Amino acid sequence: MRIDVLTLFPEMCEGVFSTSILGKAREKNIVSLNTVNFRDFSGNKHNSVDDTPYGGGGGMVLKPDPIFAAVEHVLAGASGSPEVKPRIILMCPQGQTYTQSIAEELAREEHLIFICGHYEGYDERIREHLVTDELSIGDYVLTGGELPALTVIDSIVRLQPGALGNETSAVSDSFSTGLLEYPHYTRPAEFRGWKVPDILVSGHHANIEVWRREQALQRTLQRRPDLLDTAELTPKDRKVLERLKRETQPEQNLT
Template identity: 65%
Template sequence: MKPLKLHVFTLFPEMFEGVLGSSILGKAEQKELVSYHIVNFREYAQNKHSQVDDYPYGGGGGMILKPEPLFHAVEDVLGFTPHKSQKKRPRIILLCPQGEPYTQAKAEELAQEDELLFICGHYEGYDERIRTHLVTDEISIGDYVLTGGELASMVIIDSVVRLREGALGNEQSAKTDSYSTGLLEYPQYTRPADFDGMKVPDVLLSGHHANIEEWRRKESLFRTWQRRRDLLESYSLSEQEKAWIAEFEKTQTSE
């Protein structure tokens, strides 16, 4: 697998220094599994005041990001003009409240790419030509509005990089994370087995791997049923899992 190239177009490059250099993201770069390229697209502004925004046509509050700086910045990084060239462009992601809701499935999809570009906006919004002629994806990390796209891009980068082969010390970790299986993750425990009277479930101390696996499956299903039943709408339940849910419902009714 080729190293993943990540380009971030932002007006605030200093925001990324601590995040990309720390923890899994920093170690992944040290292992040459990923490279980060932070671009201040203000440097591509075409006037003496380095202006990247302007008032919207038709009036209205706030300022809108101009198309020229972003188009020129992306063109400089790619080495060709995306909206004029027949070359296949990499995924160019616009962080936007109007975008597709971000999910673990999308993270797994993006983790298969060799190169990703992230555009972080500020101010009131983007010139619509950025959406229609430059980007390939619009993504939202939730139904709320942030000051800019920087934090959202960090969230996506973190979720993608940790899925790359070699990024985690234990490759099994990513496979059992919440949402990776379609369900929330089961409860986890570590030493001591008895802390102030709060004990680890006996099955986890039994050494019986089949029983432990069954307990984890059931607990994962229960936690999902209890907290995020919407996830079960698209999850294919086995007969055993259907029986467990009937058990959960029976217990709830009797309480």
């Protein structure tokens, strides 16, 4: 996989790209992570990439020409199959809310290009004629698109084969199954009087899997019940949920 990030602040990305899972995936050539400063494509002596908006108003708007030129430069240097068209992703608050299912979809792509903006916004022609996707990581506004892009990239790269030390880790993550993840424990078996659940040290793997599934259902019911509307649930899951709902309902005062 190749990922290119168009940004005015490449140094924000390079530090993240060289550490932890992303750094290891880069070293193993699992993913190619590149930054492009689109200020280099400003085409004017002042290297300006923004201008005041037509019609007036506060703030500055990113011009289309540097962005288009930077993307075209990346495409010209791409060595992949000419039939493969990269997904060009605009990070912005107006975009589709990012989810694990989108991460899994993007993880199957060969080439992704992220555009990280600053200032008031983008010239609308960038949205209309260049990008293929607009993504938002939540209902809030940040100074620029770098942190959202890095968040998305991290979630995509960790899904690449060989990126994680344990290939089953990504499969059982929260949201990957449609549910929140079950609780984890490790040594010591007792810490300050708090013990690891007996089932986890029983050695009975079938019972452990049942316990973990029930815990995932319970945690999702308590913290993110909205996820249950779209999660893939078995008839057994639904029976467990019905029992959990009965157990958590406050007892009615019959006096």
